Amino acid sequence: MLGAAGTVLAAPAFAQADWPNRAIRLVVPFAPGGSSDVLARLIQPGLGAALGQSVVVENRSGAGSMLGTEYVARSPSDGYTLLLADLPYAIVPALQARMPYDVEKDLVPVVMVGVAPLLIFGHPSLPARNAAEFAALARAQPGHYTYGSGGVGAASHMMGELFQAATGTQLTHVPYRGGGPAIQDLAAGNLNTVFVTVASAAPQLSSGQITGLGVMAAERMPSHPDIPTFREQGIDLIAEHWWGLLAPARTPEAIIQKIAAAMPGVLAATGMAQRLDALAVIPRSDGPEAFGQRIRQDLARYGEIARTRGITAQ
Template sequence: MRHLASVTGLRAAIAAAVITFTTSIGGTAVAQSAATYPERRVTFVVPYAAGGATDVVARLLASRLQEAWKQTIVVENKSGAGGVIGNDFVAKAPADGYTVLVAITQIIQAPSLMSSLPYDVFKDLAPVSQVALSPIVLTIPDAQPMKSLKDLIDLAKASPGKYAYGSFGNATTSHLYGELLKQTAAIDMNHVPYRGSAPLLNDLLGNQITAAFVDLTTAGPQLAAGKVRALAVGGETRKKVLPDVPTLAELGYPGFEAEGWIGLFVPKATPKDIVTRLSAELARIIASPEGMAGLQAVNLIPVGGTAHSFEATLKRDFDRWATVARTAGVRGE
């Protein structure tokens, strides 16, 4: 019996030692991966076409990050389905910090607008950093005769269903703004979704659509050139670069105070040390004079901050945009 007990005790001790050793090795591997990250190329995935605000920000950050880390950072555009294709690609990518999603507010709006999604933003993705706020502008082609929001609304009311407005994708801030305006102004305009802001602006310039809700980053140069005109802006206040353009609330249409943003995510199981390192480096870049100037030059409002603060923003905005979706009458697609 004593022999049996000693054998049993020895087996238990060996098992405990194996577990301790395995745990130690695993912990060391994670620590080493965080300490040496990145050891190879990092890919920034943009779920929209090249040329839009999300793409511009991704390339700006990738360039600065590449300089700081002396490691290749590439940008890949995986557009389609209003951002869902690119979002899903990253949600299912290896959780090692080498595939990073550059997303917009759509990612937190879509659950209230789409009947099903192939991923869950809270379960499958980890927030890294809220980069910047992205103002939205209601624009029309210069070829259009309207001079004010009232003119556009009067035109739409005179011919219900005849005119169309464009958005940079289904289940985006652009789409929600459009549907909310239809509800609050009691007008009927067809929604035409595009695969990003750049192709949307191209059709706006070509007078293929009557009006569009476009991000200020994409529309800014054409507004300055006089090729498109701004009728109103979203958000709580007027924008410094468009001081004479009123907010939608000023014009009597409340509900547009919530603004879009651009933020970075990684797959959920990515080691926290890697998330923290990436978040801290991005915060440093965004807060630097060069980072601030770069974002402001494309009409974005810099934010930065920690992964934790961005997570709090996601939870707040999930409820905020769900309310907008209900008010706008947008249903799952």
């Protein structure tokens, strides 16, 4: 009897030691072509090589990233299904009265992949050279100036709300079905501003169709040193978009640590720095504890901004 029990108890430990012995699914909760999908496919070969098994990227979009996230939350806790989450992971719960999963209980942080500073972009016709001048204009004419976003609750929407709270301004929010159309309308002169990453606006920025008014980072971006930080302009606001891997709750710690230990090498591989730089993404391989702290901080931050400004999903 004791021998049989010993065999049963040893089975999970053996499974962990043998992990991985088959392909790993990396779920992207967005449609192909977006920043999360691009990053997933950038790290896919290196992560597979480091873990000794193939990594298969699987797009499961829908419900503002909740469909794919719920799928991973309900998957077996065996390390074979991972989620590439990004900033909306911490925003969505602030907007939903009911969630199909618990972001703090049903999934666990594994390792970060990267971060990207968020910026405010303006149309060249805007009579402001930077974010501080734009804030002064907006304070003088409440509700007159617009900002576009990828939809209610999108990161670009919440950045606009953070900006208004930090500057005492009142802007008119114009939601779109995705960040791409918002940037296109900004370039066409149908909007005054948009809050997104450089990766989302690179073609329009390089062509001069839009201008960078400020970056929500502690330091200027090496790729765009001419764009001043918000703090340089007297606006106390720092915000980053982030990406990272999460796993279903109760995934064995040994598996989590193995994945986390592999990520620094994946991000340091030959040619990776140039590819990430092209997306204005800064590699960051913070482990479970630091990544979890970032998620908790953003859950609190965006929960507060949603409550104080009355933002809910529509």
